[in-house]
Amino acid sequence: MNQTISLTEHFKSQTSDVKKIFKEFAKPILSNVFFTNLAALRLESNFYEFTNDRWMQRPTIFCMDIYKEPFLYPVIMLVNNTKTFLEFTPERFPPTVTNQRIIIAPYRSTIVKILSTSKS
16 A cells, blocks of 8 residues: 655644744744744753653654654754754763753743744
8 A cells, every 4th residue: 555645735734833933944044033042942941851762863752742742843953953863862962060961942932932023
């Protein structure tokens, strides 16, 4: 049995926030509201120790576990300065003084607030 997936249909079925996030990341970096508000995203965050093997090279799973929404991963990757899924590993995150590897996860309300400032 063959199975096909239409990326266009998949994108259309996403929430408006997810659609807006992907539109932001399609812009040049200096026009991206998440990049221009990076300091606020980092300040208004929870911090999670990277101890869950499920998250290894899977920022979408991290986002699903934390936000119940996998497609917030571009924001998480930007805030944590990871450029590819392959870099989403504990070794890639700087150790704290207690040798913990911490993932910065901005509050969802902050993500939505910053997203609302976008000119689309």
